[in-house]
Amino acid sequence: MSEVITAINAKPETIRTFLGNYDYVIPDYQRPYSWGKDECIRLWEDITTYFEEGKIIASGSPYFLGNVVIYNQVKQRFVVDGQQRLITLNLLIRALFSKCSSYTVLERILYRNNPLTGDVITPYEIKVEHNVLGENENKKLKDAILNKGNESNYNDNYIIFLEKIEEYFKINEFGAKQIEDFVLTLIDHIVLLPIECTDFESALTIFETINNRGMDLCDADIFKSKLYKYSGDQKDDFVLRWNDLVQNVNKIGLDLKNVFSDYMHVLRGQEKIVDSIVGLRKFYDQDGSLRLKNWISVMDSLDILRWSWYYITNESSQASIETLNWCRVLSMYPNSYWEYPIMTFLHQNVTKVGEKFHFNKEHELLELIKETTKYCYWKWLKYRGVNAIKDTIFKAVREVANDRDYKQVYTDDIQNDIKSNQIDGMKNSLKNILSNDLGRGLKGVCLLSALLNDKQERIIPEDFQLEHILPQKWDYYKYSGWNSSLYNQYFDTLGNLVPLEKKLNIKGSHRFFAEKKFYYNQSTIRDVRDLGNLKDWTPNEYKERHKEIIDRLIKFFIE
Numbered sequence: 001m002s003e004v005i006t007a008i009n010a011k012p013e014t015i016r017t018f019l020g021n022y023d024y025v026i027p028d029y030q031r032p033y034s035w036g037k038d039e040c041i042r043l044w045e046d047i048t049t050y051f052e053e054g055k056i057i058a059s060g061s062p063y064f065l066g067n068v069v070i071y072n073q074v075k076q077r078f079v080v081d082g083q084q085r086l087i088t089l090n091l092l093i094r095a096l097f098s099k100c101s102s103y104t105v106l107e108r109i110l111y112r113n114n115p116l117t118g119d120v121i122t123p124y125e126i127k128v129e130h131n132v133l134g135e136n137e138n139k140k141l142k143d144a145i146l147n148k149g150n151e152s153n154y155n156d157n158y159i160i161f162l163e164k165i166e167e168y169f170k171i172n173e174f175g176a177k178q179i180e181d182f183v184l185t186l187i188d189h190i191v192l193l194p195i196e197c198t199d200f201e202s203a204l205t206i207f208e209t210i211n212n213r214g215m216d217l218c219d220a221d222i223f224k225s226k227l228y229k230y231s232g233d234q235k236d237d238f239v240l241r242w243n244d245l246v247q248n249v250n251k252i253g254l255d256l257k258n259v260f261s262d263y264m265h266v267l268r269g270q271e272k273i274v275d276s277i278v279g280l281r282k283f284y285d286q287d288g289s290l291r292l293k294n295w296i297s298v299m300d301s302l303d304i305l306r307w308s309w310y311y312i313t314n315e316s317s318q319a320s321i322e323t324l325n326w327c328r329v330l331s332m333y334p335n336s337y338w339e340y341p342i343m344t345f346l347h348q349n350v351t352k353v354g355e356k357f358h359f360n361k362e363h364e365l366l367e368l369i370k371e372t373t374k375y376c377y378w379k380w381l382k383y384r385g386v387n388a389i390k391d392t393i394f395k396a397v398r399e400v401a402n403d404r405d406y407k408q409v410y411t412d413d414i415q416n417d418i419k420s421n422q423i424d425g426m427k428n429s430l431k432n433i434l435s436n437d438l439g440r441g442l443k444g445v446c447l448l449s450a451l452l453n454d455k456q457e458r459i460i461p462e463d464f465q466l467e468h469i470l471p472q473k474w475d476y477y478k479y480s481g482w483n484s485s486l487y488n489q490y491f492d493t494l495g496n497l498v499p500l501e502k503k504l505n506i507k508g509s510h511r512f513f514a515e516k517k518f519y520y521n522q523s524t525i526r527d528v529r530d531l532g533n534l535k536d537w538t539p540n541e542y543k544e545r546h547k548e549i550i551d552r553l554i555k556f557f558i559e
Contacts, residue, residue, distance in 0.1 A: 010194070013193075014062075015190050016109060018192050019089060023128075029225050030079070044164050046065075048168060050185070051182055065191065067081070071197040071198060072196065092161045100179060110145060112125040141154050145158075204226075224242055227242070241299050254306060264280060265339075267283075269400060274395050304357070309343070312324070324460075326369045328451075334440045337393045341396045342369060345364070375410040377448060384439060392413045455526045464500060467497065467505050468491060469516070469537055470496055471512055495545045498525075500525065501524065
């Protein structure tokens, strides 16, 4: 990183000093408070273990609770990293004060003091201002520390600490002296290391540096903080848009990091970059973070990308049944490279007006999805390595982003594998590949085969499972002409497999074919319902179905 870091101070502080001597602000670009029962109990156990060991060894060594990255502004500490510990410690001190109200030192740690007299100001004013998600979040925190009670994880954690304190003091039969020792151990022998900077940029640099060396940090938080910085005097607008984006992403079960990853590939395509990808942070940091500088454009793109993902994956969207079904097949692929040309195409062609999104190139989208499916699964069948598609996918993204012929990129790579004068040989090779173990690609290939049944007109359910038509219990194979040799040879091959809704697969599990047909006929998948027309499941029926599937797939890949 090239940023200049200014005026850093890093000096360990006891809880008495850390909480008692400063006011804190949780900026609005931070994540909401998220610690729950597990984290609270872990913190409590760490503290009580230290207290018990300290009594035994009397070493006087403090217990280090971790770093907090902050920057100063108008006599307040703004927290860039460490809000979870900061808030949780306040809740712990509040619970301890509820049990030990005569210890006014706890009161002075929790609440603001008169700068002249040192007395606690009444009515109480807490020392933490929580600006994430607006005033509502701040009120929940205030209510918990002022012991007013509310329905929030702040109050839940306060109650957890209160119960733990009461239980701990009771079990250990603490008298006044033991309680005093515990309180003093907590506030004077447990320390944090505030890494203090004079400005936001330096604090952010420290934050990134620490986390790049192994500490856990969500990439999206780094990008959010930078976008927040670039939003200038429009920070309120940015916060509203960011929170709306997070909520919408969560609703569709998508990780915000994936949205930033898709956006990175959109930018790479637009900039005609086809070499190896770098980490997300490094990519967005290149050229002085200019890729994030126009925050409104970035937010518009992220909104379009999250809507696009919903469009191609959710049955409630306006996408065609074909589009949704083909994306089901791609979602089974062993890696996510397939997303990048498709999401880039949508980014280029979806428009947003106000809160509404518009897209009118469904035919071109479906064509791209089918061509990408053909390419990706071809490479999987031939090489079984997910990296085999990487370079060509990057080139396809470039072509899509610049409205050029992506099909030729796919075709050239496939033709290099086939060698035009060896079509028949490749067909035989593909037939052998499809008749053997398909590894992680099996579920996707099986679904692809079902989709190539031209009678499939309904949406294939997301929760489908692979159903073995032969009963899975070993002793059941002795029927309709089957023997142990045929059973073992054909059981896990495409001819004996069919995608089936989870609920139907559970109901029909381990039954004979004559009983399974009742459930097959209820399926939304035409390939499954076609099985219901068979009188029995014999080796000959298997061979005919297996050949039909192989022929479908070879025609799709080669002809």
